[in-house]
Amino acid sequence: MSQPAALPIAEAGEATLRSRSGRPFQISSGLWALPALIFLMAFFIIPLAANIARSLPAEDMFRFYAVLFTDPYYLGVVWQTVKVSAITTVACLLIGYPVSYFMVRFAGRWNSLIVFLLIAPLLTSIIMRTFGWTVLFARKGLVNTMLLGADLIEKPENMVNTEMMVYVGLIHVLVPFMVLSITSVLQGVNPSLEESAQILGASKLRTFLTVTFPLSIDGIATGCILVFVLTNGSFLTMLLLGGGKVTTLSLLIYQQFTLTQNIGFAAAMGNVLLLFALIGMTIQLRFLRRKGVK
Amino acid sequence: MNASVPLSLENVTKRYGQTLALKPTSLHVAPGEMLALLGPSGCGKTTTLRIIAGFSMPNTGSVLIGGVDVTELPPNRRGLGMVFQNYSLFPHMTVGQNVAYGLKTRGMPAAERTKKVRAMLDLVRLSNFEDRSIHQMSGGQQQRVALARSLVTDPKVLLLDEPLGALDRNLRESMQFELRAIQRRLGITSIIVTHDQEEALTMSDRIAVMAEGEIVQVGTPIDIYERPQSQFVSEFLGTANIFDGTLAGPAEAGMWNVRLTLPNAPVVKVAGPPSLRGSSAIRVAVRPERLAISPESTQLRANVRGIVFRGSYYAYELDLPGLEKPIYVYSGEKTVAANDGTIGLGWPDEYAIMLSDGGVR
Numbered sequence: 001m002s003q004p005a006a007l008p009i010a011e012a013g014e015a016t017l018r019s020r021s022g023r024p025f026q027i028s029s030g031l032w033a034l035p036a037l038i039f040l041m042a043f044f045i046i047p048l049a050a051n052i053a054r055s056l057p058a059e060d061m062f063r064f065y066a067v068l069f070t071d072p073y074y075l076g077v078v079w080q081t082v083k084v085s086a087i088t089t090v091a092c093l094l095i096g097y098p099v100s101y102f103m104v105r106f107a108g109r110w111n112s113l114i115v116f117l118l119i120a121p122l123l124t125s126i127i128m129r130t131f132g133w134t135v136l137f138a139r140k141g142l143v144n145t146m147l148l149g150a151d152l153i154e155k156p157e158n159m160v161n162t163e164m165m166v167y168v169g170l171i172h173v174l175v176p177f178m179v180l181s182i183t184s185v186l187q188g189v190n191p192s193l194e195e196s197a198q199i200l201g202a203s204k205l206r207t208f209l210t211v212t213f214p215l216s217i218d219g220i221a222t223g224c225i226l227v228f229v230l231t232n233g234s235f236l237t238m239l240l241l242g243g244g245k246v247t248t249l250s251l252l253i254y255q256q257f258t259l260t261q262n263i264g265f266a267a268a269m270g271n272v273l274l275l276f277a278l279i280g281m282t283i284q285l286r287f288l289r290r291k292g293v294k
Numbered sequence: 295m296n297a298s299v300p301l302s303l304e305n306v307t308k309r310y311g312q313t314l315a316l317k318p319t320s321l322h323v324a325p326g327e328m329l330a331l332l333g334p335s336g337c338g339k340t341t342t343l344r345i346i347a348g349f350s351m352p353n354t355g356s357v358l359i360g361g362v363d364v365t366e367l368p369p370n371r372r373g374l375g376m377v378f379q380n381y382s383l384f385p386h387m388t389v390g391q392n393v394a395y396g397l398k399t400r401g402m403p404a405a406e407r408t409k410k411v412r413a414m415l416d417l418v419r420l421s422n423f424e425d426r427s428i429h430q431m432s433g434g435q436q437q438r439v440a441l442a443r444s445l446v447t448d449p450k451v452l453l454l455d456e457p458l459g460a461l462d463r464n465l466r467e468s469m470q471f472e473l474r475a476i477q478r479r480l481g482i483t484s485i486i487v488t489h490d491q492e493e494a495l496t497m498s499d500r501i502a503v504m505a506e507g508e509i510v511q512v513g514t515p516i517d518i519y520e521r522p523q524s525q526f527v528s529e530f531l532g533t534a535n536i537f538d539g540t541l542a543g544p545a546e547a548g549m550w551n552v553r554l555t556l557p558n559a560p561v562v563k564v565a566g567p568p569s570l571r572g573s574s575a576i577r578v579a580v581r582p583e584r585l586a587i588s589p590e591s592t593q594l595r596a597n598v599r600g601i602v603f604r605g606s607y608y609a610y611e612l613d614l615p616g617l618e619k620p621i622y623v624y625s626g627e628k629t630v631a632a633n634d635g636t637i638g639l640g641w642p643d644e645y646a647i648m649l650s651d652g653g654v655r
Contacts, residue, residue, distance in 0.1 A: 195349055196382040198369040200396035200447065207370075210395075214386050 048274075055268035064268035078272070081248040084238075085231040088170045092227045093220065095171065096178035100219075101212075103179070104186045115183075118176040126173060130240045133169050134160050161243025169237040174230055178223035185219025186212075225280045232273050249273050299361060300325050300483040301346065301451045306355035308341050315341045317508040318355065323451070326481040328474070330494035333504035334530070339487045342504070343453055346485065348372050359450055370399075375449030375482075379456040381440040383428045389415070389439050390424035396447040414446040417476065434465045441473065445480065452477070454486040458493060470496045491531045495519065503527050525577060525649050534579040535621050536649075537562075541574050549643065552576045556616040560593040563643040577649040582609070582622040584645035587629050592638035596621060598631045612637065 055064055068074045103114050121129060136142050137159040144156040159165060189212060197207040235250040242251075249269050256266035301323040308316040316338045323329050331339040344350040346357055348369035356365040364372050375396075383392050390411055397407045415421055418438040423431070431439060437457065444452060457473065458466045474497045477484050488494050494501050495515045502512045503526075511518060511527050522528035525536060542551040542561055550566045553559050564578055587610065596612035599620060610623040621639065631637045 190380065190382065192378045192380060192382040193384060195347075195369070196376070196378060196384070196443075197395065197399075198349075199347060199372075199374055199376045199453075200443070201370050201373075201399035202395075203370055206399060211384060215384075 051267045051270060054264055055271050057264055064265045065272075067265070068268060068272060077247055077249060077252055080246065081232060081250070081273075082276075084166070084170070084246060084248055085228045088167060088174060088231045089224050089227045091167065091171050092175050092178040093224060096175050096223065097182055097220070099175075099179050100182035100186050100216075103183055104189075105191065115180075118179055121172075122176060126236055127240070129173065130169050130237055133165065133172070133241060137165060160241065161245065163242070163245055165241040166238055166246045169241045170231055170234065173234070173237065174227045177226045177230065181223030181226060182216060182219040185222070186216045189215045221284050225284045229277045229280055232276055298325065299323070300359065301485070302358045303342070303346070304356045304358065306342075306345055306352040306357065308338075308345060308350065309353045315507055316345070316352075317506075319509055320355075321502060321509065321512075323483055323485065324499075325483055327500060328477055328484045328486060328498045330498035330501045331485060331487045331504055332489070332491060332494040332501050332530075334489060337504040338507040339489075339504045340455065341507075343455055343485065343487045346451070347374060347376055347453055373447075373450045374453055375444030375447060375451070376453040377437075377440045377444050377455065377457045379459050381436045381460075383436055383439055383443070385428050387428070388424065389420065389426045389428065389431065392428065392439055393443045393446050396443065400447065410446055411442075414442040417445075418442045433461055434469060437461065437469060441476070445476075445482070450483070452482050452484040454484060456488055457486065459488075459490075466493075467496075473497065495531070501531075503530065505530075519581075521647060522579065523650055525579065528579040528647065528649060533582050533622055534647075535582065535585065536619070537578045537580070537617075539576045539578055541570055541572065541576050550576075550648075552578060552648075554578070556594070556614070562593075562646060564646040564648045565644070566648040579647040579649050580641050580645055581647075583607070583624040585621070585623040585625075585639060585641050587612075587623050587625060588638045588640075589630055589632050590638050592640045594639040595636045596639050597635055598637055601628070610637075612639065614639070 057063060068078065099114075103111055107114055134141075138144070139156045139158065139160075141159075143159065144153075147153045148156065193211055193215070194207050197211045198204075202210065232248075233250055235248065235254045238246045238248055238251045239254065249272060253266045253269050253273075256262045256269070299322055301321075303319055303321040305318045305320055306316060307314065307318050319338075319342065321329075321342075331342055333339050341350060345352050348357075348364070348367060352365065356363050358364065359372060359374070384395065387395070393411045393414055394407050397410060402410070411424070412421075415424060418441055420435060420438055420442065423435070423439075428436065428439070437460075440457075454473075458469050461469060470493060486494070486497060498515065500512060500514055501518050502509045503518060504510065505526055511523050513521070518527065519531055522531065522534070525534070528534035528536070537554050537556070539552040539554040539562075542553040545551045545563045548565050548568070549563045550570060551561050552564050553561050562578065564576070566576075570576075594614060596614045599611040599613050601611075602609045604624075607624045607626055608628055610621075610625065610629075612621040612623060614621050623639070629637065
């Protein structure tokens with residue numbers, strides 16, 4: 001894992017070390033992974049372990065988890081979390097796939113521009129982007145003004161602080177991840193495969209369903225897992241655009257930390273989210289290993 | 295158009311932006327014929343093939359398959375078979391599924407499909423490979439799967455786009471013969487695109503030599519090789535020694551005397567059309583294996599620059615005074631040069647080829 005990353009340093013070090021000590025230097029030495037290992041231990045593994053410990057209070061070990069999976073309110077939140085993530089993932093796929101397909105097959109020299117446009121929003125803070133939506137959809141915002149002007153509505157609609165707004169915000173932020181995941185795989189699908197299918201009598205739709213789609217499934221899986229896990233973990237969008245209408249685990253964690261300061265319960269919820277992510281990654285790894293289409 | 299012509303192109307052109315990739319081109323392919331589109335890269339041969347397949351729309355002209363105008367039809371409704379340069383096998387399907395793909399799109403029942411797939415895999419000598427994954431097949435085997443996949447649907451015309459380009463030399467040679475044998479047995483009208491002159495000579499009934507977006511000469515392999523019309527064709531197919539000269543008057547029937555532009559102006563006899571007149575400039579080509587060399591004195595004397603043993607023959611590189619380029623001679627025997635290092639050079643009259651001067655036509 002950490003060895004390839006350490007390679008360039010090792011190569012650079014090789015010449016100087018050899019000339020100084022006159023002794024051959026081993027590139028494959030595991031020593032070079034040590035800094036990365038220490039970093040991961042200190043800032044990743046130990047905190048995770050501590051978090052697990054925190055979620056298991058000594059007096060009643062599984063108290064928090066029991067509440068989480070039996071109390072109707074918290075069960076509802078868990079369900080809401082999965083639902084929001086699933087809908088966002090499907091929406092990102094439906095929006096993202098055509099964009100990816102266009103980029104790979106038709107964009108040509110515009111490809112790099114589209115990639116830039118996709119990545120550019122990611123350089124802006126998520127809070128800025130989220131507030132941007134609030135401004136657009138506010139009672140006296142651009143969208144309401146335009147709809148009023150076009151006589152499509154009679155009075156300003158309440159569009160902020162709705163479930164819909166949460167989805168808009170989430171999809172906006174997460175679509176690039178889906179597009180980039182699918183694009184990288186779709187680029188490896190030779191157009192002559194699609195041409196082969198067509199000359200063999202397949203219509204455009206059939207070609208897509210039997211050749212293009214199955215061959216891009218790895219990218220779709222990667223994109224879906226990515227978007228699903230990222231949605232699971234995001235709370236700013238729910239907080240700023242949901243107006244309390246969409247409560248997910250991550251939002252609840254945020255509230256537990258800042259308001260009720262029930263840190264053990266927050267830790268338990270965090271671990272449930274982590275579990276979701278791990279399940280997703282396991283599915284994806286299985287998938288990739290089985291298909292492994294080069 | 296006549297329904298018995300499996301494929302014809304009528305004044306087809308293709309323009310990419312400002313460049314004319316294909317000048318007005320007409321081509322008729324006879325039933326059961328294997329026609330090679332031969333030319334250097336960028337000559338328009340692939341463009342022509344893609345227009346026939348329907349992947350590219352011609353700007354003008356029409357494509358007829360079996361006498362029916364298919365210019366407006368998409369590729370999936372043209373009833374063609376095609377083998378791509380990189381085979382383009384579906385990596386997520388087995389060998390059997392690849393071959394069955396075209397039958398499936400036509401809605402053939404599974405039982406019948408299996409039978410046809412088996413028969414086709416037998417034909418390409420891959421009988422027990424039906425359930426193999428594509429990744430487990432070697433290059434030559436993938437090539438045969440691609441061929442089986444394109445033939446199983448009984449296409450009206452088979453298109454081959456540099457089909458052997460990715461194979462190594464020995465395999466390529468044996469596949470040339472095998473592909474040709476299968477094509478003959480099925481009697482399927484085929485077009486093969488290649489830049490390899492040897493492949494074109496080995497595999498096709500007729501060769502259409504292309505250059506700069508047009509067909510410059512069409513004929514049988516022997517025709518094209520023995521009677522190239524232009525310097526381009528003579529040099530693209532094999533090696534040619536080119537001599538410049540001027541017309542010096544008629545010789546016997548169908549032959550002309552040509553005075554070569556060399557020191558002491560030797561006169562040679564060359565077959566040519568009766569329409570020639572005056573003292574027009576004439577370009578003459580002679581194939582290296584048609585040149586004869588001897589230590590004795592002849593009209594032309596050349597200095598030996600080098601001799602290379604090439605297995606079945608010796609290749610001589612000669613300097614002929616008055617000629618910038620070296621002369622190449624292929625001979626089965628090793629001829630010793632005279633004491634002054636020169637060698638006599640000549641050729642039988644019938645092997646001199648008159649070329650149109652300049653250009654590719």
